Amino acid sequence: MSALDVPDAPLWPQEFAERYRAVGWWRGETFGQMLRDRAAEHPDRVAIVDPGSRPARRWTYGELDRRSDRLAAGLLARGIGKGDKVVVQLPNIAEFFETVFALFRIGALPVFALPAHRETEVRYFCEFTEAAAYVIPQQLGGFDYRGLAAKLVDEIPTLRHVFVADGDAGPFEALSDVATDPTGPVPSPPTPSDLAFLQLSGGSTGVPKLIPRTHDDYIYSLRGSNEICAVDEDSVYLVALPAAHNFPLSSPGSLGALHAGARVVLCPQPSPETAFPLIESEGVTITGLVPPLALLWTEAAPVTSYDLSSLDVLLVGGAKFSEEAARRVKPALDCTLQQVFGMAEGLVNYTRLDDGPETIVTTQGRPISPDDEIRVVDDEDEDLPVGETGHLLTRGPYTIRGYWRAPEHNARSFTADGFYRTGDVVRLTETGHIVVEGRAKDQINRGGEKIAAEEVENHILAHPSVHDANVVAEPDAYLGERTCAYVILRAGAEPMRSAAIRKFVRERGLASYKVPDRVEFVEVFPQTGVGKISKKALRAATSTPASS
Numbered sequence: 083m084s085a086l087d088v089p090d091a092p093l094w095p096q097e098f099a100e101r102y103r104a105v106g107w108w109r110g111e112t113f114g115q116m117l118r119d120r121a122a123e124h125p126d127r128v129a130i131v132d133p134g135s136r137p138a139r140r141w142t143y144g145e146l147d148r149r150s151d152r153l154a155a156g157l158l159a160r161g162i163g164k165g166d167k168v169v170v171q172l173p174n175i176a177e178f179f180e181t182v183f184a185l186f187r188i189g190a191l192p193v194f195a196l197p198a199h200r201e202t203e204v205r206y207f208c209e210f211t212e213a214a215a216y217v218i219p220q221q222l223g224g225f226d227y228r229g230l231a232a233k234l235v236d237e238i239p240t241l242r243h244v245f246v247a248d249g250d251a252g253p254f255e256a257l258s259d260v261a262t263d264p265t266g267p268v269p270s271p272p273t274p275s276d277l278a279f280l281q282l283s284g285g286s287t288g289v290p291k292l293i294p295r296t297h298d299d300y301i302y303s304l305r306g307s308n309e310i311c312a313v314d315e316d317s318v319y320l321v322a323l324p325a326a327h328n329f330p331l332s333s334p335g336s337l338g339a340l341h342a343g344a345r346v347v348l349c350p351q352p353s354p355e356t357a358f359p360l361i362e363s364e365g366v367t368i369t370g371l372v373p374p375l376a377l378l379w380t381e382a383a384p385v386t387s388y389d390l391s392s393l394d395v396l397l398v399g400g401a402k403f404s405e406e407a408a409r410r411v412k413p414a415l416d417c418t419l420q421q422v423f424g425m426a427e428g429l430v431n432y433t434r435l436d437d438g439p440e441t442i443v444t445t446q447g448r449p450i451s452p453d454d455e456i457r458v459v460d461d462e463d464e465d466l467p468v469g470e471t472g473h474l475l476t477r478g479p480y481t482i483r484g485y486w487r488a489p490e491h492n493a494r495s496f497t498a499d500g501f502y503r504t505g506d507v508v509r510l511t512e513t514g515h516i517v518v519e520g521r522a523k524d525q526i527n528r529g530g531e532k533i534a535a536e537e538v539e540n541h542i543l544a545h546p547s548v549h550d551a552n553v554v555a556e557p558d559a560y561l562g563e564r565t566c567a568y569v570i571l572r573a574g575a576e577p578m579r580s581a582a583i584r585k586f587v588r589e590r591g592l593a594s595y596k597v598p599d600r601v602e603f604v605e606v607f608p609q610t611g612v613g614k615i616s617k618k619a620l621r622a623a624t625s626t627p628a629s630s
């Protein structure tokens with residue numbers, strides 16, 4: 083086999099795939115057909131509410147279906163088709179769904195960037211995936227995405243199209259001008275076992291890893307999530323977090339809601355001031371938040387004048403929700419808390435709606451599927467007895483068998499028999515619920531935003547005055563964790579202020595949540611017995627910060 087024949091992503095061995103189909107986890111659905119079916123069943127039900135646009139928009143299932151077909155036709159006419167990659171960097175607007183369903187229909191793969199990503203990240207996604215197109219808003223929060231796009235189309239040969247989803251397209255094509263009447267069926271539509279999209283990993287390495295998900299496996303996770311979270315066609319799901327993130331996309335998220343024929347309401351931003359009026363006016367029944375936002379909501383709810391009584395379920399995940407904060411949810415919001423511990427690589431755990439109150443506040447739930455295999459192991463990969471704390475490994479019908487185009491990394495991140503090494507440190511209760519105790523991967527979880535220490539270290543190391551850098555988590559009352567960078571300057575370098583390092587990292591075009599919250603200049607790093615740098619000692623030092 084020549085290098086070119088190596089598949090981009092290892093998928094499930096045949097005997098596993100056959101079993102997952104035989105048991106009925108994989109039902110041979112595709113996203114394109116899923117929307118077609120819902121539109122046929124109830125064309126006039128509202129699928130998408132976009133209250134942030136002027137005027138506000140309400141698209142029915144019929145309309146979303148038609149729009150996706152028309153956009154698909156326009157993309158095909160521009161030579162974008164099966165297997166092409168398209169970086170989608172859109173905020174919570176209706177066009178997000180029109181775009182991804184158009185791409186799903188023609189078998190082109192969305193690569194889900196977040197609005198917070200900047201040149202460094204987006205350039206990497208475009209180059210690494212050899213993306214054919216990049217879909218952006220005109221601007222958001224004062225950042226003009228067209229400027230970034232202009233630079234990238236200039237410099238990346240594969241990138242042939244930029245589509246602007248809203249506002250003034252400038253030198254590029256407006257997404258609304260792409261749509262056209264289809265001239266016939268899509269030439270070779272994707273099959274259920276094909277890849278549907280590339281999702282982003284929180285990651286712990288120098289560059290983000292891409293996660294290949296198939297129609298069959300992801301749709302199974304939606305169906306399973308809907309059942310566990312009681313999402314049906316009468317549900318109203320509020321997308322409060324960034325729409326492309328795996329949690330609001332799939333747990334059960336907007337795509338789960340669309341699978342159920344429910345209504346998706348797009349929240350332009352997640353503050354109580356914006357979200358509460360929408361909960362009242364749309365009768366929102368379910369939403370998902372990261373812990374810092376859940377705290378804000380529980381503080382605001384008891385004193386709000388908005389009627390939040392439609393809200394049945396609040397999902398909280400993305401980072402560990404402290405027991406004390408979890409206890410406040412039910413009294414403040416009068417809804418059921420569901421803790422969700424998930425990952426874009428696959429495995430998603432939920433507390434169940436009928437779990438006892440102690441289980442709901444003290445555990446992170448249990449897996450969606452009876453076929454999710456969970457192992458808790460020691461440093462030598464030996465299984466530990468129930469109740470002991472160790473590394474979480476998992477394998478199952480919606481957990482990837484490898485990252486996209488990353489064979490060397492895959493050899494480390496997966497066991498020989500296909501278990502994914504999550505990097506999370508957990509223990510299991512007698513009831514099979516998971517309690518997250520920490521993590522072994524070198525990552526900071528900043529209020530649900532995952533930051534790979536190595537990625538930030540590399541950017542700091544690019545500074546000419548820096549000799550070495552180590553980035554670690556430090557406790558933060560609101561975010562759970564924030565980042566602290568320990569920096570050793572080169573011998574003879576002029577003394578620097580921490581603001582200069584922060585500015586340097588920001589100007590390298592990194593998402594702002596990755597800019598270190600604090601920078602400490604030190605002479606040496608603490609070392610372990612064998613002379614390796616001890617991040618453990620650095621983390622301990624950050625708990626009792628020296629004044630800077």
Ligand SMILES: O=C(O)c1cccc(O)c1O
Pocket residue numbers: 328329332333399400401422423424425426427430
């Ligand atoms: O990535 C996550 O943190 C996450 C959290 C909750 C649910 C999910 O699906 C996730 O991917």
